[in-house]
Amino acid sequence: xxxxxxxxxxxxxxxxxxxxxxxxxxxxxxxxxxxxxxxxxxxxxxxxxxxxxxxxxxxxxxxxxxxxxxxxxxxxxxxxxxxxxxxxxxxxxxxxxxxxxxxxxxxxxxxxxxxxxxxxxxxxxxxxxxxxxxxxxxxxxxxxxxxxxxxxxxxxxxxxxxxxxxxxxxxxxxxxxxxxxxxxxxxxxxxxxxxxxxxxxxxxxxxxxxxxxxxxxxxxxxxxxxxxxxxxxxxxxxxxxxxxxxxxxx
Amino acid sequence: xxxxxxxxxxxxxxxxxxxxxxxxxxxxxxxxxxxxxxxxxxxxxxxxxxxxxxxxxxxxxxxxxxxxxxxxxxxxxxxxxxxxxxxxxxxxxxxxxxxxxxxxxxxxxxxxxxxxxxxxxxxxxxxxxxxxxxxxxxxxxxxxxxxxxxxxxxxxxxxxxxxxxxxxxxxxxxxxxxxxxxxxxxxxxxxxxxxxxxxxxxxxxxxxxxxxxxxxxxxxxxxxxxxxxxxxxxxxxxxxxxxxxxxxxxxxxxxxxxxxxxxxxxxxxxxxxxxxxxxxxxxxxxxxxxxxxxxxxxxxxxxxxxxxxxxxxxxxxxxxxxxxxxxxxxxxxxxxxxxxxxxxxxxxxxxxxxxxxxxxxxxxxxxxxxxxxxxxxxxxxxxxxxxxxxxxxxxxxxxxxxxxxxxxxxxxxxxxxxxxxxxxxxxxxxxxxxxxxxxxxxxxxxxxxxxxxxxxxxxxxxxxxxxxxxxxxxxxxxxxxx
Numbered sequence: 001x002x003x004x005x006x007x008x009x010x011x012x013x014x015x016x017x018x019x020x021x022x023x024x025x026x027x028x029x030x031x032x033x034x035x036x037x038x039x040x041x042x043x044x045x046x047x048x049x050x051x052x053x054x055x056x057x058x059x060x061x062x063x064x065x066x067x068x069x070x071x072x073x074x075x076x077x078x079x080x081x082x083x084x085x086x087x088x089x090x091x092x093x094x095x096x097x098x099x100x101x102x103x104x105x106x107x108x109x110x111x112x113x114x115x116x117x118x119x120x121x122x123x124x125x126x127x128x129x130x131x132x133x134x135x136x137x138x139x140x141x142x143x144x145x146x147x148x149x150x151x152x153x154x155x156x157x158x159x160x161x162x163x164x165x166x167x168x169x170x171x172x173x174x175x176x177x178x179x180x181x182x183x184x185x186x187x188x189x190x191x192x193x194x195x196x197x198x199x200x201x202x203x204x205x206x207x208x209x210x211x212x213x214x215x216x217x218x219x220x221x222x223x224x225x226x227x228x229x230x231x232x233x234x235x236x237x238x239x240x241x242x243x244x245x246x247x248x249x250x
Numbered sequence: 251x252x253x254x255x256x257x258x259x260x261x262x263x264x265x266x267x268x269x270x271x272x273x274x275x276x277x278x279x280x281x282x283x284x285x286x287x288x289x290x291x292x293x294x295x296x297x298x299x300x301x302x303x304x305x306x307x308x309x310x311x312x313x314x315x316x317x318x319x320x321x322x323x324x325x326x327x328x329x330x331x332x333x334x335x336x337x338x339x340x341x342x343x344x345x346x347x348x349x350x351x352x353x354x355x356x357x358x359x360x361x362x363x364x365x366x367x368x369x370x371x372x373x374x375x376x377x378x379x380x381x382x383x384x385x386x387x388x389x390x391x392x393x394x395x396x397x398x399x400x401x402x403x404x405x406x407x408x409x410x411x412x413x414x415x416x417x418x419x420x421x422x423x424x425x426x427x428x429x430x431x432x433x434x435x436x437x438x439x440x441x442x443x444x445x446x447x448x449x450x451x452x453x454x455x456x457x458x459x460x461x462x463x464x465x466x467x468x469x470x471x472x473x474x475x476x477x478x479x480x481x482x483x484x485x486x487x488x489x490x491x492x493x494x495x496x497x498x499x500x501x502x503x504x505x506x507x508x509x510x511x512x513x514x515x516x517x518x519x520x521x522x523x524x525x526x527x528x529x530x531x532x533x534x535x536x537x538x539x540x541x542x543x544x545x546x547x548x549x550x551x552x553x554x555x556x557x558x559x560x561x562x563x564x565x566x567x568x569x570x571x572x573x574x575x576x577x578x579x580x581x582x583x584x585x586x587x588x589x590x591x592x593x594x595x596x597x598x599x600x601x602x603x604x605x606x607x608x609x610x611x612x613x614x615x616x617x618x619x620x621x622x623x624x625x626x627x628x629x630x631x632x633x634x635x636x637x638x639x640x641x642x643x644x645x646x647x648x649x650x651x652x653x654x655x656x657x658x659x660x661x662x663x664x665x666x667x668x669x670x671x672x673x674x675x676x677x678x679x680x681x682x683x684x685x686x687x688x689x690x691x692x693x694x695x696x697x698x699x700x701x702x703x704x705x706x707x708x709x710x711x712x713x714x715x716x717x718x719x720x721x722x723x724x725x726x727x728x729x730x731x732x
Contacts, residue, residue, distance in 0.1 A: 048687050052679070072686035081687075088684045091675075092702025101698055102688040109689070141702070142684075158688060 001026050001197060002166055007058035009046045016042040018222035019058070024166065027194040031208055031233060032201045034219035035241045040201045041085060043219065044170045048082040049075050062166070076102075077109035079165030079196075083155040083172050090142035095154070098142045099124065099161055106162060127160040131187040149180035156187040167191075168199045173207035185210030205237035218244055279338040284331050286310065289437055292337050296406050296440075299413060309426035309436030316430045322564055322593040323622040323654055329535070334500055336438040336471070395453070400484075401446040402457050405473055408444035415446055419477050423506035423543045423570075431502040431537040431564075435471045439504070442472035447482035447513070456712050458487040474505040478513035480546065485516040487715055499524075501560075503538045511546030511573065516554070518711050519567075520719050522726075523559035530589025530618075533561025540567035544576035544602075552579040553596065554710040556719040558726035561590060566624065568597035571605035571633075578607040583704040583719075585726050586619030586651070595624040595656075600636035600666070609640040612704050616647035616727055622654040631662040642672040645703050647696070647727065697724030 002024040009017040016039045024030055034040055046053050047060065049072035060067040067075060090098065103123070104114040115123065124138060131153040143151050152172050159167055169188065173181055188198065188211050200211055208216075208230070216232040217224045218241070226232065226244055236244075280291060289310055293303040318326070395402050401412060408416050426436035443459045459474070478484055488505075501523060507515050517540075526533025536559075542551035553567040569578025580596040598607035607627065615621040621644070629636040644653035659668055677699055685695030701708065701720050708719050 050683055052683075071691070072683060073689050073691045076687055076689035084684065084687075088678070088680045090681050090684070090699060090702070092705055093698050094702070097698065097702070098685075098688070098690075101690050101694060102685075105689040105691065105694065162688065 001063055003061040004047075005059050005061075007043075007046070007060060008056045009042060009053050010056060011042070011053050015056070016053075016222055017046065020219075020222075020224060022217065022224065024197045024199065026165075026197055028215065029192070029198045029200065029211060029213040030215045030217065031211075031213040032199060032217050032219050032224075033203065033233065033236060036203075038219040039222045040219050041170055044082055044168045044199075044201055047075075047168055048072060048080060073105065076162070076164075077106055079163075081159050081162055081164030081167045083152075083159060083167065083169040085170040085172075085174060087143045087146075087151045087155055089144045089146075091144050093142050095138045095140060095142055096121075096124065099158065102158070103161060123161065127157060130160045130190055131156045132183055133157045148175035149177060149184075152176055152180065152184050153187070156184055156191075160187065160191055163191075163196075165196050166199070167196065168201070170201045171203065172200070173202055173204060181207065182210065205233050208233050220244060220248070279335050282333050282335045284310075284334070284336060284438065288336055292438060292440065295337065296409075298406075298409055301413075301417060302409055305420065305426070306437050306439075309433050310438075312427055313430070313433035313437055316433055318430050322624070323620065323656070324562055324564060324591050324593050326535070326562060329500065331434070337440055395455075398451050398454070399448040400451060400453055401444065403444055405439070405442040405444050405475070408475075412444070412446070415477065416444070416475070419475055419506070419508050421506075423508055423541050424504050424539050428539060432504055432539045435473065435502045435504045435539070439471045439473045442503070443474045445474075445476040445484060445486065447476075447478045447484045449479045450481045451479075452482065453484040456485045456487050458489070470499075470501045470503070472503050474503070476505075476507045476515055476517070478507070478509045478515050478549075480511045480513060482510075482513045483515075485712060486518070487712060488517070488519045489522070489715075489718070499534050501534050501536045501538070503540075505538070505540040505567070507542035507551060509542060509544050509546060509549040509551055509573075509576075512548045513546060514550040514552075515542065516552045517542070517567070518715055519553075519555040519557070520711070520715055520722065521555065521557045521559050521563075522722055524561075525559050525588065525590050525726075526561040528588050528617075530561070533590070534559065536560035536563045536565065538563075538565040540565060541570065541597075542568070542578070543570045544573050544578060544605075546576070547573040547602070548575045549573050550577040550579075552581070552710070554581045554707065555583070555594075556704070556708065556711070556722065557582070557584040557592065557594060558722050560592070563590075563592040563594050565594050566596055568599070569607065570599045570601065571607065571636075572601045573605075574602040575604045576602055577605070580607075580609045580611070581707040581710045582610070583612045583614065583707045583723070584621060584623075585614045585700075585723060586616070586621040587726055588617040588619060590617075590619045592620070593622040593624055595622075595626075597626040598628070598638060600627075600629045600633040600638070603632075603634045604636075605633055606637045607639075609638070609642070610707060611640075611642045612707055613642075613644045613653050614647065614700055614703070614723075614727070615644065615651035615653050618648075618650045620652045620654070622656060624656040624658075626658045626660065627668055628660040629663050629666040629668070633663050634665050636663060636666040636668075638666070638668045640668075640670045642670070643703075644672075644674045645700070646674065646676045693724070693727075696727050700724070700727055 004020050004022040007017050007020040032040055055068055100120055133153050137150060172184060200213060216228050218226040225248060289306050293306060424432050426433050445457060447453055476486060509515055523534035523536055544551055551569050557563055571578050578598050584592045584594050586592045596609055609625060611623045613621040613623055623642050627638045642655055646653055655672060657670055682692055682695050700723050704723055708716050711719055
């Protein structure tokens with residue numbers, strides 16, 4: 001479904017991604033790990049179309065379509081979801097209105113008519129349960145006054161609502177206590193199917209105890225320098241990243 | 251990154267005016283220019299009594315001694331008052347008696363504006379007094395209101411049918427000596443609405459006037475006079491649009507509200523005059539004097555305005571809180587985009603004891619526009635226990651626009667409690683991207699955020715108006731995000 005070839009990207013003229021290659025198929029879960037500053041968040045931003053980054057080389061194919069020429073909202077309609085590391089607050093816009101606008105834009109893209117208010121609220125209620133999101137939060141402004149854990153749960157709630165084909169979760173585990181981590185991971189697992197795929201970006205093994213990826217990739221200095229199975233994550237947890245640096249001759 | 255975000259916002263706010271059609275109606279316009287003869291001609295065309303003409307001429311004499319005010323934070327090009335025609339009326343001398351008699355072109359216009367008279371009559375129960383150019387076209391629901399003793403008619407009719415009321419209240423809140431534009435309006439006003447709610451009557455429906463400037467080179471000078479007698483209540487709606495024209499058009503209106511003991515008036519405006527094009531060519535000059543006199547004890551006035559149109563706006567809906575325990579409220583959203591300028595706000599004059607006022611002003615600036623809040627809270631020495639709360643927020647959508655606040659407090663009594671809060675914020679690129687990522691395109695995202703920001707004020711509008719205002723807020727900022 002997703003094919004990344006030789007992807008280069010920079011921000012303000014500084015090259016961050018220096019040739020990424022990655023293939024993701026439906027039903028798969030991939031984890032991208034790596035030290036700070038390796039380019040993990042940049043990769044997720046570039047895939048989602050954040051205009052702050054400039055792609056200088058390479059291609060990204062998503063179900064046969066060129067992802068890089070699409071606007072961020074078109075990527076969303078095509079089924080790319082980004083769970084933000086730092087979900088932004090939007091004062092004055094209630095979660096209900098926000099989600100309703102999002103859902104109806106997706107429906108419009110598919111040629112479907114907007115959901116009625118009652119159908120929409122039913123859907124909200126159903127999906128809220130996936131991450132045990134409080135009804136009160138749904139009535140508040142987007143992320144405003146949410147705790148760190150609530151913000152992350154809210155991300156997974158939105159993922160549940162939009163039913164993406166590819167979810168990229170950018171350090172969804174950061175800032176979570178152990179209960180929130182469990183709720184968030186269980187939410188992700190519930191949403192997993194043979195038709196969708198997940199890319200998890202994380203520093204830590206602990207998230208991978210819950211969300212079990214088949215593929216682990218180590219991102220270092222803008223390149224994927226090592227790929228492997230679940231055992232690679234355990235090795236990293238044990239030894240840190242230094243041995244990889246050594247392997248690379250640094 | 252910064253540049254990028256500005257570009258996006260600029261794109262989203264550089265939009266086109268959606269109400270810019272011209273209605274092809276046979277219109278009677280008098281030649282341009284302003285002198286005593288013109289005023290006599292207007293008065294004669296309207297078959298006015300002598301006292302009305304005298305009022306106009308006095309105002310005109312006074313106006314001639316005055317100069318355009320220059321204290322506002324506005325750049326106003328020189329206006330040639332001799333190049334304007336002061337009277338334009340759709341030609342059709344006999345007033346329509348039923349919907350069938352209304353000019354189909356006119357009905358089409360109103361339909362485009364989203365106010366099908368017929369439908370509104372049947373469905374929403376709103377009585378509409380539609381004013382196109384200078385003559386009131388049709389007043390609905392008059393009979394039903396008449397049963398309750400409520401008078402709702404065009405100003406010209408009121409002059410003929412209720413001369414005593416008009417003579418008593420005309421100019422009692424806004425004197426023709428009040429300011430330059432008030433004097434001009436008093437001299438040349440062409441029509442408008444008159445409302446009288448008798449003692450103890452609660453007006454069962456929202457009264458609504460829809461103003462539209464259609465003819466080229468004309469000014470619109472309407473007057474609204476609302477009198478709420480003891481223990482009465484009325485909610486009044488005013489909406490305005492105008493077609494696109496390259497030249498600037500002048501709109502100088504007066505709204506006077508006189509409120510007796512324990513009476514309440516809620517006055518809501520959605521103003522969407524043509525704002526000019528992207529480069530600031532054309533557009534309406536909206537110089538309006540709106541004032542309410544809370545004469546009676548426990549009287550209350552609430553102004554709610556959503557201002558998205560006009561090239562230049564100069565308006566300060568105010569409350570004179572003369573009665574003891576009277577209350578004044580002002581809720582405003584003012585949007586400026588492209589090269590629009592707005593200098594708007596309110597005056598709350600506390601004179602009676604235990605008077606209260608609330609001001610909530612939300613300015614939204616985009617493009618190269620300038621948006622100023624100007625407010626006066628005055629507590630006179632005798633106004634014991636006056637209370638005021640002011641909240642004044644600005645939202646910026648571009649790096650080229652300006653938001654300014656000029657709050658003035660003049661407190662003459664030590665028992666007063668006056669609060670002022672102010673914030674300035676900007677729609678950030680990360681907020682827009684967050685919305686985009688969820689599938690909400692930038693324009694819709696801006697609309698969503700702006701409507702969220704303005705919610706507190708929009709929610710004060712009556713239901714039908716609130717929906718229109720929300721759409722308008724989104725449309726006005728299309729092509730302007732940054």
